[in-house]
Amino acid sequence: MIPPASTPPTTLTRTFTARRCDTGFVVHDPLTGQTHRADTELPSGRVRLSDADIAAWPEVHPAAVQADVPISVCWSPLVRCNLACPHCLDDKTVPELARPNRHRIAGLLAESGVLGVDISGGEPLLLRELPELIDTLAAGGCAVSVTTNGTHLARRAEALATRVDAVRVSLDGPDAECHDRWRGAGSFDRAVAGIRAAVAHGIPTQIQTVLLRSTARTSARPMVELAAALGVYGVTFLQMLPIGEGAALADAEQLTDHEARGLLAELTTTADVAVRLRTREAAGGFTVIRADGQVWRNEPGVQGITTLRPLRGVHDLALSGRDGSA
CATH class of the missing domain: 3.20.20.70 (Aldolase class I)
Structure with missing residues (x-):
């Protein structure tokens, strides 16, 4: 479980990224590194949103x-x-x-x-x-x-x-x-x-x-x-x-x-x-x-580098398990 963050009172409008996933849209926050599940349809790619929008959407672990x-x-x-x-x-x-x-x-x-x-x-x-x-x-x-x-x-x-x-x-x-x-x-x-x-x-x-x-x-x-x-x-x-x-x-x-x-x-x-x-x-x-x-991944439950592979193409980023957050 990811501990909730407190919400800043000053509303900023800044750049996020969004894409459609299995259950709707997810939004990545470049400032905090958090991922949120949006309750509304969004354009895919870079999008301007307010912090008030983000605060209303639940955080999800990318896994x-x-x-x-x-x-x-x-x-x-x-x-x-x-x-x-x-x-x-x-x-x-x-x-x-x-x-x-x-x-x-x-x-x-x-x-x-x-x-x-x-x-x-x-x-x-x-x-x-x-x-x-x-x-x-x-x-x-x-x-x-x-x-x-x-x-x-x-x-x-x-x-x-x-x-x-x-x-x-x-x-x-x-x-x-x-x-x-x-x-x-x-x-x-x-x-x-x-x-x-x-x-x-x-x-x-x-x-x-x-x-x-x-x-x-x-x-x-x-x-x-x-x-x-x-x-x-x-x-x-x-x-x-x-x-x-x-x-x-x-x-x-x-x-x-x-x-x-x-x-x-x-x-x-x-x-x-x-x-x-x-x-x-x-x-x-x-x-x-x-x-x-x-490329290496800190697999859930593992605290260290266990596998490495060279990044030669996009396919080398493909997920073999449910992981992938920064």
């Missing part, structure tokens, strides 16, 4: 939707990063494809029928051709989000504003003391400057933060307060996954889903931001395209 390809995917076109977060999901030993192959993958995703693509990394804002990749995906009907550490967002926000549908900025603490302990000196101030720039340019923006046992109890409430002060849409608290660089920290830092739910239940949500928890249970089923062009 409950009969589909030939994932509802959404996380694409990490590079492993390079200007930071070295010890809990990173990425495996820094994975080789990166050359630029032509990145464009090939963008083209495949654009024609695949996938509703949402979250471009992650590594640090995606290090890619010079990022705007071109976003344009290719959007032209194919995808809703496109970028997950970033935010340190390069201030200088790239203007160019992204007319292209990207949402930005998710990762923070590991509500202040420099906490955040920089994980990500390095000065990274908090640069990330906050990036968030301010994205909001100023009208990019739908949210904060994402990984719940770590050593900091979660003292940081959760101040993180929500920071989100309200910065004017972002909301905060998604992510349960840590024992994958990539973060596997070494799993025993010491992972909370159980029960503990995470209890922690967020204690929060007094401000009136200005939505708060969401992505449990470890709900993370089961997401599809990732790595920097080397191989």
